[in-house]
Amino acid sequence: MRFDIVTLFPDCFNSVLNSGLLGKALAKQIAEVHLVNPRDFTTDKHRKVDDEPYGGGVGMLMKPEPIFNAVESLPTLPRREIILMSPQGQTINQPLLKELVTNYDQLVVICGHYEGVDERVLHLVTREVSLGDFILTGGEIPAMALINGVVRLIPGTVAKTESLTAESFEEGLLDYPQYTRPANFRGLKVPDVLLSGNHAAIARWRYEQQIERTRDRRPDLLEKLKQGAGGREQGEQGEQGRIIIPNS
Numbered sequence: 001m002r003f004d005i006v007t008l009f010p011d012c013f014n015s016v017l018n019s020g021l022l023g024k025a026l027a028k029q030i031a032e033v034h035l036v037n038p039r040d041f042t043t044d045k046h047r048k049v050d051d052e053p054y055g056g057g058v059g060m061l062m063k064p065e066p067i068f069n070a071v072e073s074l075p076t077l078p079r080r081e082i083i084l085m086s087p088q089g090q091t092i093n094q095p096l097l098k099e100l101v102t103n104y105d106q107l108v109v110i111c112g113h114y115e116g117v118d119e120r121v122l123h124l125v126t127r128e129v130s131l132g133d134f135i136l137t138g139g140e141i142p143a144m145a146l147i148n149g150v151v152r153l154i155p156g157t158v159a160k161t162e163s164l165t166a167e168s169f170e171e172g173l174l175d176y177p178q179y180t181r182p183a184n185f186r187g188l189k190v191p192d193v194l195l196s197g198n199h200a201a202i203a204r205w206r207y208e209q210q211i212e213r214t215r216d217r218r219p220d221l222l223e224k225l226k227q228g229a230g231g232r233e234q235g236e237q238g239e240q241g242r243i244i245i246p247n248s
Contacts (some may be wrong), residue, residue: 001101001154002077003033003147006070007111008049009037016144025157033147036072038062042067059115067110067121070096077106082126084110084117085139085146089128092142096129096150109146111139118151172225174214177208 006025007014017033023209025031036230039047043065071082081104090096100107110125124130131142145235179190192207214222 001033001104001150003031004036004071004074004108005033005111005143005147006036006038006109007065007138007143008038009111009114009138009140012140013144017149021157022151025151025154028156030154030156031151036070036074038066038070041066041073052117057115061115062113062117062121064118064120067117067203068124068159069194071110073109079104080106080108080110082110083125083146084112084121084125084128084137085130085142086112086116086247087130087133087135089122089130090148091130091132092146094149099152099170100146101153107146107150109139109143111143113138116237127248148170171210172221172228173210174221176209176213 006015012208013033013035017023027034038049042048048062051063053059053061082101088118110121129142129146131145133182136142177191179194183190193201196202211222
C-alpha cells in the first residue's frame with residue numbers, strides 16, 4: 001500500500017516511520033510512505049500556506065492552492081482514497097482500518113493545521129477521519145495513528161497473524177488479561193486456570209474476562225454487541241458450542 005502524507009511538518013514523521021514493526025514493514029516494502037510539504041507548491045516568495053478567514057474570526061486557515069497542487073502532483077493509483085484528518089470526521093476504529101486496508105491501494109492523507117483548512121479543500125477529499133472528540137495542534141499525530149493501524153493489518157507486517165484476530169475490538173469486546181513468567185511476581189499470582197492446561201476452561205475464563213472487562217471499562221461496546229445479537233446466542237465457539245452474552 002502507498003501512503004502520501006501532505007504535511008507542513010514532514011520531519012515529525014521520521015522517528016515513527018523508522019521504529020518498531022512499522023519501520024520493519026516499510027523496510028520490507030510491505031508499504032511505502034511519501035511525505036509531501038504544501039510549502040513546496042506555493043507561488044509567492046514567502047511560501048505562504050495560510051491566511052485570515054473571510055468574515056473575520058480567530059486564527060488562520062490553510063490556503064487551498066498549496067494543498068490542491070500538492071495532491072495533484074502525486075501519482076494516482078486505481079483504488080485511491082483522499083483523507084483529511086479532521087476533528088469533524090469519522091472516528092478511527094478497527095472496522096475503518098480494515099475497510100481501508102481491504103479496499104484501497106493508496107491513501108493520500110492531508111494533515112490540517114492552524115484553525116483548519118479552506119472549505120474548498122473538501123471538494124478534493126473523499127473522506128474525513130478523526131482521532132477522537134478532542135482538538136490537537138495539527139493532523140500529524142492522527143495521521144501517524146492511521147498509518148500504524150492500517151500497516152499492521154497488511155499481510156507480512158505482523159508475524160503471527162492469529163494475534164490480529166485475538167485482540168481488543170475484533171469481536172466487539174476488549175481483550176482478556178494476559179500473563180507471562182514468572183507465575184508469582186511480588187505476591188501477584190497468575191490465575192490458576194491459566195496454569196491448568198485445560199484449554200476449554202482457559203477459553204471460557206478468557207471470554208468471561210472479556211465480558212467483565214468490557215462491562216467495567218466500555219459498557220457502550222457491550223451494549224452494541226447485545227443490540228447486534230438481538231438478544232440471541234452468539235456463534236462464538238466455547239466448551240458448550242455457543243457462548244451467550246449476558247444481559248447484565
